[in-house]
Amino acid sequence: MPNAIATRQGPYVAPSALVRVLPHAARWVLRGDSSVMATAASTLGVPFVERPCQAAAQSDCAALWLGPDERLLIAPADAQSELAARLQTALAGQPHSLVEVSHRQVALEIAGEHAAVLLNSGCPLDLHVSAFPAGMCTRTMFAKTEIVLWRTAEQRFHVEVWRSFAAYLSKYLALAAGELAA
């Protein structure tokens, strides 16, 4: 019986005023048709949404629309194995791909009055609340890294980034946040 139990350690994230690291989460990339997505939504307990670039969230779970046949599923880390089993059971028999990516990426929260402006230091999208309202999500670029951007409230964004790019993204944000203090 092994005596060493491994501990979880996320990637380095540079500290800055508007940015915080969100807790570890369970994540899956789900691919399949809309009946697959509907099944997953009900398993996760989130509304079934087919609108492009729309996140469906309920309590701590979310399904982010990333493509016509692609959702990023996010759930609390401690529910990972239980939810994985339930998703597999519920989706059995339907053509789909469910791949766990919990550790592939890390989530940052960018919040505050200047959150959108800070993101626009590297993200070319129109983040005006009329163009990118709360609940909208998309896979996009921030400077030289890919991110998934999800606006969870008018002044709050949830950003998913691959773990090896987290240092780059957070250092860039920290530097750009200095400008907003100016």
Place this chain on the structure above:
Amino acid sequence: MSQPWRTPAGGRINRHRELRFTFDGRELTGYEGDTLASALLANGVHLVGRSFKYHRPRGILSAGPEEPNAIVTVRRDAARVTPDLRATEVPLYAGLDAISQNRWPSLGVDVGAINNLLSPFIPAGFYYKTFMWPRGAWRSLYEPKIRAAAGLGRAPEQPDPDTYATRFAHCDVLVVGAGPAGIAAARASAKRGVRVILCDEQPQFGGSLLAEPSASTALIEGQPAEQWLSASLKELASLPEVTLLSRTTAFGYFPHNFVGLSERLTDHLDSVRPGQPRERLWQVRAKEVILATGALERPLVFPGNDRPGILLAGAARTYLNQYGVMPGRRAVLLTACDAAYRAALDLRSAGVEIAAIIDVRERADGALPEAARRAGLTVHSNATVVGTVGSQRVKAIRVARLDGSGAPQGSIERIACDALLMSAGYTPSVHLFSQSRGKLVWNDAQQTFLPGEPAERTHCAGACRGVFGLAAAIEDGRGAAARAGGDVSGSSKMPEPAAGEFGGILGALPQPAGKPVVKAFVDWQNDVTSKDLALAAREGFRSIEHVKRYTTTGMATDQGKTSNLNALAIVAGEIGKRIPEVGLTTFRMPYTPVTFGSFAAYTRGELFDPVRTTPTHEWAVRRGAVFEDVGLWKRARYFPRKDESMHAAVQRECLAVRNGCGMFDASTLGKIEVVGKDAVTFMNRLYINSWSNLAVGRCRYGILLRDDGFIMDDGVVARIAEDRFHVTTTTGGAAAVLGMMEDFLQTEWRDLQVWLTSTSEQWSVIAVQGPKSREVIAGLVEGVDLSNAALAHMGVAHGRICGVPMRLFRVSFTGELGFEINVPADYGQSVWEAIYAAGQAHGITPYGTEAMHVLRAEKGFIIVGQDTDGTVTPHDAGLAWAIGKSKSDFVGKRALERPAMQSIERKQLVGLLTGAPHVVLEEGAQLIASAQHRLGERPIGHVTSSYYSATLGRSIAMAMVRGGRARQGETLYVLADGQPVPVQVTSPVFYDPQGTRLNA
């Protein structure tokens, strides 16, 4: 007395705050709100620079971005030195230190001015014509000498200490230019409630209104202009969806209404807080763009028109009204349009004597000339200036009457003056419109190019489309806003311009017959004269683009803002064509120079590119690992012990793996999860291998070709379930392989039910390799039988290690018994440390990429990109065994079947052993067949990998050699420093060819 040329009152400067500054070391004072140019003029300093080619003394010509003469270096501190700034755009701050350029030893006494005397021998195209012979001297002598004498300003010598910000922005309406038309357009747009950005290069909004005298009686919408301006700006500032950007130049107009703005944040401040960004680059995507960029006044072309003290009439008016500075005490106005009379009238009101007004037109009878006459000013119409007097400041001008044919005639009158104001008329600023690829159309009535059909959602307003005059500009601004808002009812028809007010003339003023000896400048910054242009035309240049390159007219940093139309008119006149037939040179971004810092913004230093690190990176750093860059990744190359050389460390690491156990971070390998009912079909179509017969729980070495049959990537592929493959790729190839897979899936094989997910970063991969590796991990692993019988070479199993889930691969890139432990990435470092601790009893040794390279080379395993170069087939690499022979197709199969691709004469992978065991060949070295190398002899191969193998106690190498496999046993030669080194061709597998060790 300080600032003797300052008016007693007036202007938009803050007279309560005096600022000290220096120019060429001389201490001077100015006021807050001054530019460097206005402050210099307030001190009577007109000589501010030397011209580029002839080193002629030059003064301040303009008051804006078009300035060709007053080019200075500003030094804030040792590192913050900015050359080639236009003094007319440099905001004054306390302690500003400005230095003139292009002179030695000083501005007053400049040795380079000898060029002016030699100028008859330096015609247009001088360099092309003169430095032709001897040919070799160009590189060794002429070019270095010319380069040393050329160049404008000096590049800063220290790294730029400033930070630069960058921001993407979107808006419904971007208004460029905050003069009357731009402000009216912004207000009208903002009233619709849409998002508006209004930018202007000046510190204050107002444009031409800023040059109006404070006592101006002009009315806008029934309000005095000044009141209208402040009320408008207040209203705009109060609106949340309106962004006002002053000190912000729209420098480039790119496709799809993407406009680059450069905002200057700190250059006007006395001191700068550390970290405060100096500039901000705005990348704006606008639904509609309204250009209200105004017009630039043209200088007149006549002999001696470049002396200090000669400036544009509008600039003189700006200096007087905006800055409270008199450009002289006794001025002459030389004009070809009515508008310039305002300068004379305003200067006269301020107490400047107007010695004369010379109007080159036959008649000057508009409202403004009449007003001048009523004010008692002497107006000579149908006259011209044929020369100027003075050296470092104009002292007098020489005036002649024009005869019926428009040529100077009769006696020449000398008029003393210390300032000459000139105006040839106004040129609409169509730079941005032209950059947007909008068509420019020649307008005969206005004698200028005006915006025609736009290529983008662009609307022009005011003087930039030839609509002059305050009321008309306001009306036009509102009209543009209406059109931008989709209101097509309003007409975009142009109001008729007031005849003669702004139009003026183009080209050179008429000169007395005979050979002109005095220069009449067209392009001040590049020292191009009317004579140079005439010469180019005589020498056969017809296109303005060619004339431009030959004479360099319009090619200076001012991009010919003041010179282009005059040059065009002169060339057209010389070759007897209409101006539009001669063409127009291209307007290129940037409108005015933009700093490199602003383009780079945050993307410098450690943020130049993302630095990707693996989960065990911190551990490796603590262990003193030396890293190498692999793509964006930092990979541990070797782990030196105290004072250990790389060579020694790599040998030690290799021997540890062969004799005991080593551990290696393989996390950077690309990983793709291929899932779906048709996963096996997809893999069969893509890779050369056969996958149908790969059992669940087994792995296979897969090879991926491009369509052309050459190896693109390789990696171990595990079948996790019937419908699920765990595909690995090379570190560098991960993104390209996923892209290629998606491409086929989305475009060719849409019928397949299979999906791809990158899992490269989901898994941390720890390779534990060596005869002791099973013993090392046995105590940490749960749920997997590690015995050779249960988990043979190329097997994969699920279980747990250190209590966390694991995919365990029994694979080996070293040739030893080995495992690759995949754990979720956040557990990577913790599991790594646990294995390292458990391995202490077995002498576990972390090894880096260098030892990995040696170990795999001992086994003859290729590295894609090192032993292959994009022209290597599986046959060439000795990997034909991997091809699924029974498969009907796979990517690259057709190309591979071409006979030439199977020729045994192609380069094939072989091993090489040197005669002397300690000689390590150079990678990339060429192979020849005989020791007597003849010049021009084609090499028959090249070395791809070469190392010293501690395991074998000798050097080894891999090579691609023509017909190599048939040459085994032959002696070939590798050229090392020109000397042939004999090598024996062998199998590329140097160690354990039977594979007994990895099957242990």
